[in-house]
Amino acid sequence: MDTYLLPAITALSIITLSIIFFSRIGMGTIVGFIVAGILLGPNTPGPIAATNIEAIQSIADFGVVLFLFTLGLEMKPKQLWNMKKSIAIQGIGQVLITSVIFSFLGTLVGLTWEVGFVIGAIFSQSSTAVVMTLLEEKRQLNSPHGKNIFSNLMAQDMSIVPIMALIPMLAHQQNTHDHSLLYSALMAIGLLVTIFIIARYILPFCLKICVFNDNKEGFSLCLYMTIFITVWLSTTAGMSETLGAFVLGMLLSTSDFKFMLEEVVSPFKKVLMSLFFLAVGMSIQPNIIVDDLGYILLWLSAVLIVKTLVFIVLAVIDGKGLPIGIKTGFALNQVGEFAFVLLGIATTSGALDTHSAAVGFIIISISMIITPLMNSLGNKLVKRYLSSTITDANSTPILDNELIIIGLDEVGRLIALLAEHAGISYTAFDNDYECVKRGKSLGLNAHYGDILNRGIQDKARLTEAKAAFISVTNSSLLKEIALKLTQYEHLDIYARTNTREDELFLKQNGIKYAGSVYIESTLQRGKELLVNFGFSEQDSTTLINKIHEDMKQKNDDSLKCPKEGTNKFQM
Structure with missing residues (x-):
């Protein structure tokens, strides 16, 4: 037997059993991976031990980059701008207040205020990887407290560069750049401009070429090359590489290819994020825990208490309410992955000695491990003591996609226009990019994607949608999509057909609302859809008649694709 097989089997067995056990007791897969990392790491006796932790960590860090990229895809620039108040009051405020409090606490235990401030700045960072x-x-993620947590994490990412510049100053090291702040500002501006040009012009141009040539491999390679370039540019500019990835994703959030981009990244993101948590566990040194247990518990308690209270107070000041404040505080009171980087800078600059850095590493790791417990505790406190007396005005989730439209030919776009007029939230998909472009030109919420792909189904949130309308000319593909969607039992499925045979087939297989392609029949399907969405017969008829009259008056080809009838839809 090859020498690598037995260690591989052993490692995978330990990881699998650890994940199953900790998921079973309600602590989640994150803790499972970290504990498995401890068991597999070089600091614990066991059947195998990984030694090159730094190499594993550097690879795993790219998982965090991909994670922030996908978060950026979900966040439009306007949404981030709407968070500016929370970013300033809660995010930046927490970093400053936590640093000041630990500066004071440091003086109480015999440290200088500068060292205490450095420790506070490091501990103020929460874990984007764990929490998100x-x-x-x-x-x-889209809950009120989820959005509030996200704004705090973005602010912490923004604070990393100033903290990195501040640590050597507090360690009384001579700054090698007389104009370092101006230099850093110019580099940051240059980076943002470059990312903007890449995201808005260069990458979309390359992706369109790949789509027109049906080149899936080229599509994926263009995306990953762009992400790597963005990370390299961010590092060169002295910025957080995850912040650069987030900005890139955010600028692509309005792209026609948004869902396909996320689907390409998703498999690698999940694997690398798992590797990241394994690397955290591998880096923990149990002997330091034994030797300095009291000291570790003291500082860990201080971190949890201080950060929780600061987050709660600032959330209330920001007008978010006590329930969201408590959930935010208990979710973010750990110390995050960027603290590892800041610890290294603090050590090399002389602000902290190597033993203190090792203790800090243990505190960070333990705080990550107990995050699921802290998060659960916060939710239980709100549910038990506040749910009956304090209600969150934003607690009712807003359904983003009540209707999913599959196929953006003339009929699909007609249904999309109907949904727009009726105020029904919808998302439309097609794998013919010309049809997607025409839909975009009409102001429709159109996206490039294959609904037969399970990842795209998840992005469309079919489990939450009320209805789906299928408008695909290919008979076999129409049947395949319709039968695939029947697995979502709550979903009302509407389909346009070209033949009576297709209509009978679909109805025999549970597709109640199936009919011919003619405009009148399509509008009839649309009327049935409106009624099922709660509109009265009279209002539905009035709206249908209005759209029909508008179409007669225009009497043009505004709804037609340049290549109508050639909707291949499947890559």
């Missing part, structure tokens, strides 16, 4: 993964698992 946890919220994603619990489907809370």
